[in-house]
Amino acid sequence: MHVTVLGSGGCTVIPKPLCKCRVCREAREKGAPYARTGPSIFVHDENLLIDAPAEIAWQLNRANIDRVDYLLFTHLDPDHVEGFRVVEQITLDFRTWEAYGGKTIRLLLPQVLKDRITDLKTIYGPLIDFYEQQGFVECIGFDGRTTIGQTEITAIPVDRGSQTAFVYIFEKKGKKIVYAPCDIKPFPEHRDEVKHPNILVIQPGIFEKGLKHGFRYPENHISRTTLYTFEETLALARRLKADQVLFVHMEEYWNRGYDDYRAIEKNLKNMRFAHDGMRITI
Ligand SMILES: [Zn+2]
Ligand SMILES: [Zn+2]
Structure with a gap:
């Protein structure tokens, strides 16, 4: 399997707008890999495509992606869906304001997210209603498992009340990627599907020391x-016995630059x- 990390940042980009901290100044000066988008x-x-942060249109161009057949959301938090309108930008035929033939993107949604996606709205109502009417997306709900092409996708919910996030497992020809970028606690490690991945893509979590402003997380934060x-x-x-681990969703307030992570x-x-x-092949 071939994967590109379009954006390795978290809920704020690096450089964070206006910020003059060491990490942001360096990112502003040098760009990627020091700079990070959503x-x-x-x-x-x-x-x-998995998730659509605010910078997604630019990220797709930067990575020279020339086709998007499917879109999947890990969850519906703003840092993962702000760029949802990219489906319109990709597919729109301005002559009819409908999608060009053959360009419709299949939006794969675990049932829990399908039930909630109508909560993403503009002044005109739910985004999804307009996108479906115009043929920008075709909504495909699934429960637990689905197959696209030669790849099997398993969706495992991380149960956090009304804000369910999903861990996804992508399997093809005996290779397995577990993708868990955000809001992954409590991690569903009791499930066999998450064990022994060739690569586990996961957020590193809280750094206790070295944060901006010398902040230390209180026990009850x-x-x-x-x-x-x-x-x-x-x-x-x-414990999951991942062959390789790739950390994503790096936050600006962790106060660490590219070279700091290389040292870790x-x-x-x-x-x-x-x-x-970053390109990964397994
Ligand atoms: Zn900063
Ligand atoms: Zn996030």
């Missing part, structure tokens, strides 16, 4: 309900921090 990956085998600590994530990855990697076996535009 969380998104592309699975080339099936022309499958809200972020601890959705995020593991970095040490807990390392332990989780080892040196002490970790088969674990890397992603950067924008």
